[in-house]
Structure formats: C-alpha cells, structure tokens
Amino acid sequence: MMIPVIAYYVIFHYAPMYGAVIAFKEYTPIKGIIGSEWVGLRHFQDFFGSYYFWRILKNTVIISLYALCFEFPMPIILAILINELRNRKFQRFVQTVTYMPYFISLIVICGMIKDFTNSGGIINTLFTYLGFDDKAMLQKPEMFRSIYILSEIWQKIGWESIIYIAALMSIDQEQYEAARIDGASRWKQIWNITLPGILPTIVIMFILRMGNMLNVGFEKIILLYNPSTYDTADVISSFVYRKGLLEFGWSYSSAVGLFNSVINLTLLILANKISRRVSENSLW
C-alpha cells in the first residue's frame, strides 16, 4: 500500500534534491546530470559577486520582515476580536466573509490589484480625494512592497486566523468566569488569559514562518512586478525563476535556489532551538 507514496516521494522530492547537484556542474541537457562537468563553487561565486546579489537579498529580507511585523500578528488580533463577540450569528458572518478572499485565485487577486491601483482605478480614485496624485501605483518601485503586504493581509487574514480560533476554543471558560468575579476588565482578561492561552500556537506558527522566511510568495511577485519595479520587487525566488526558466541558466539558477533552501533550513533550526530554550515550545 505504501508503494505509490514512496515512489512519489522518491521521484518528485528526492530526485530533485539529487538533481540539485547541477548547481555544482555546468549542466547541459545533452550531457545530462551525470555527464556534465563539475565546476565546483563557480556558480555560487558568480552569484555572490554579481550586482544582483545584494539587491535580491535585500528585497527578500525586507519583504519577509515586513510580512513578519505586519502580516503575522493580524490573524492573531482578528481571532481575539472574533472571540470577543457574544453574538454567534455575527461571529459566523465575520468568519465567512473574511475566509472568502482566500479561495479566490492569485491570478484573479493580482488582476484586481492591477486594476484597482491603476490610474483611474478605485483605490487610486479614493486616494485622489485625499489629495494624492492619480498614478499607476504598480509602476512605482516605492509602493510595491506596501501593495504586496496589504493585499496579502487582505487575502489571508481570515484564513490564517482559523488556527488561532481553534486554539482559543480550547481555553478553559472557567478561567474567564473566575476573572470576571475578581472584577477583571475585558482588556485584562485578554492580556492575562487569552494571550497566554494561545501563546504556544503563536510560537509554533512563528517557528514555521521562520523556516519559510526567504520563501517570499514569488508567484504573486512575478505576476505583479515589471522591470520598472525590479529594484524593490525582485526577490531570490523570482530571480531563480527568471534566470532559470526564462533565460535557461539552469545551473546558475539552481545554485541560487540551493542557497535559498539552505538558509531557510538554518533559520528554521535556529528558531526552533531558541524557542525551545526560551519558551519550551518547539517543533521537535
């Protein structure tokens, strides 16, 4: 029964891991992976020495940090707010509505973003009421990251709050009653009961996030960016995509991808270690 599963993992997960050795070779399709010549770390050196290295590293780190600071806490706040509602119907309504954008495809979302932020689009028109110029926002390098993060929050806040809502449901209700008898205000109850109650979940989600730190959602980036915004928008994975699949620099691009994977794994292990020491929560 396990054979299909094993075959799948070997072919589509472990074979590509082996295939990653082309990062150390000069791969040409005719010679194949085994026949191609070893070139050692040359592709890595080329990459670290190139003009693009600092640009894409900087963009990747900045966008990831923005996501960590602004996108990560939002679902937690939403879950707590939903939990404070006493009216069940309204609670469900808010949940249903906020989950919805998650089911809309990225292509459609990006199409909407493009249209709404375009010159004459609704977001732009609203901005002109506030005294800003009407301009195609996606052509402006300085606005790319904000558009990226805000639309991420818009699409995912509801969906990502589910896990915290699940955690909130398992908090013992008696604690709240005891707190109420002691006269604790709702703020105090959140601070002293709700937050500590979901802290383990927050920590786990945080560690997982660290492991994906450099995997900025590049599908969205390659749909939204254009040469005029490469300066702020191009990240490691969009660079890998462009160099590898559009310009056929297979070995070079694999080296960049491998660099990305290794950093991710290191960050994950580090975050897990720190968390185990500080809060006794860890993935393993």
Add this chain to the structure above:
Amino acid sequence: MTTRYGAGDWIFTILVHTVLILLVIVTLYPLLYVIFASLSDAGQLISHKGLLMKPLGFSLDAYKSVFDNPAILKGYRNTLFILVCGVTLNLLVTSLGAYVLSRKNVLWNKVFIFVIVLTMFFSGGLIPLYLVVKGVGLIDSLWATIIPFTVNTFNLIIMRTAFQAVPESLEESAKMDGANHFTILFKIIIPLSMPVIAVMILYYSVEKWNGWFYASIFLKDRELFPLQLILREILIANNTDTMSSGAAAAEQFQIGETIKYATIMVASVPILVLYPFVQKYFVKGVMIGAVKG
C-alpha cells in the same frame, strides 16, 4: 451568570464591533465592485470614476462574450479534467499513505515520517523539479500538473492524525472477520473520517482550481492551458482582443473592461460556492493538523 458591564467594557464592545464591521466592508466591497462592474453597461463603466454602489445600467453582454470565447471554454474543460483526475488521485494516494503511517505496528514508521516531513522544509528547487518532470516525459501533458503533486505533505499529516483517532478495536474486530487492509481502510476508516475527507477535498480542489504556476512552466501548448492561464492573459497581460474581435477599436476597449470583471466572476464563483458547505469542518481540520506530526 449575569455580568454587569462597566463603562470600560462598553467602550471595548463598541470598539470590537466597529473594527470588525470595517474589516467586513473592506473585504466584501472589492468583491461587490467586481459583481457590479461585470453587470454594468460597458460604455457607462468606462466613463465612471470612483465607487460603484450598483451596476451602471444593466447588461449581460460581457458574460455573453466570455461564454462565446473558445479559449475560456477550453480552459474550463482542461481545469475540470485536472480537478477531477487530480483530486481523485490525491485522495487515493494520500489516504493510502495516511493509513499506513497511522498504524503503530509498521516497520520503519518513524523513518518514513522523518523522510516525508523533511520535504516540507527542504527541496531541490524549481529547476531540478523541472528537469525531473521533463525527464519522465510529462512536459506538455495535463498530467504534469497532476502527478508531480500527488501528495501534499501537510495534508498527509492532517489525514494521518485523523486516522489515528479511529479506535483500534474496530479495526481488530474487522480483522477477525477476515478483512484485509483495503477493506479496513475503505469500509471502516474512511467512512468514519468524513469531516477530514471533506476538508481534504476542499483543500485539494482549491489547489487544482486555482493552480497556474506549474501549468505555466510545464505546458507550452495553448490547447492545454487551464482556465487560470487564460485568465492571466486577460487580467495580467490585459489582452481581451481575442474576445471582442470584430467590434470597432473603441468599442473593443470599452467591452474589454467589463469582460475582465465577468471572467473574474466566471472563474471564482464555482469555488466560492463550494466552500460554505465545508466551512464547519475547517476548525476541526485545522485543529487536527496543528497537532505535531
């Protein structure tokens, strides 16, 4: 228990409601805008600026052009093929894996789990995956968007945890009656795990319905493009020419706007219709998934 609210609590309650109502408006309005715009009269929409509170005029022309477009229909057909074959294969193989991994007496169980979970955190990368798919001869076949994604590791873990919750005694009594592993899995475990199966169907369906990236790198033949890739041409590359051919240039430009919104509707409504039915299982599904593998 009756609770007496102090002034601070009232302010708090009002604040919570205000924030959530604002959030609902911000989430819902863009979607309403798309609905209104798709039903609007093309000429009126193009000269309008700012918010729409209802369709401007009323016209179904945009929907007509969408459904008259052979590319969209072909895209729909390809997507349906990927969805039906893909999700069937996904469920079949994922449940086999989950079943084996959920049994405690399996040899090498811990090793399998480690080997599988590792793939969530480390991968060979995009180019090596492309080379493998090319190597097994799937390029330019719809199966390229199905077979390399047979099992989603996260879903496998969720399913495994759900299967573990099925009492072992049931399984043992079935074994005494001479049931083999397939009978146990399909006649006992799966029927008892319907909530998680429902969630899996939804997760995998969304993945298939909305997927475009791998289709865009594995498929070169336009005849094979799933709906999302056709949408990309219309929405991202802004190319509606094929749909309004024959009309004069100015008219083409006008109807192009409404066609965009109509295609958004046509591509999003099916999946949005599906999710409320499974919604009540989400929290359960996520809770199971959150348990460490």
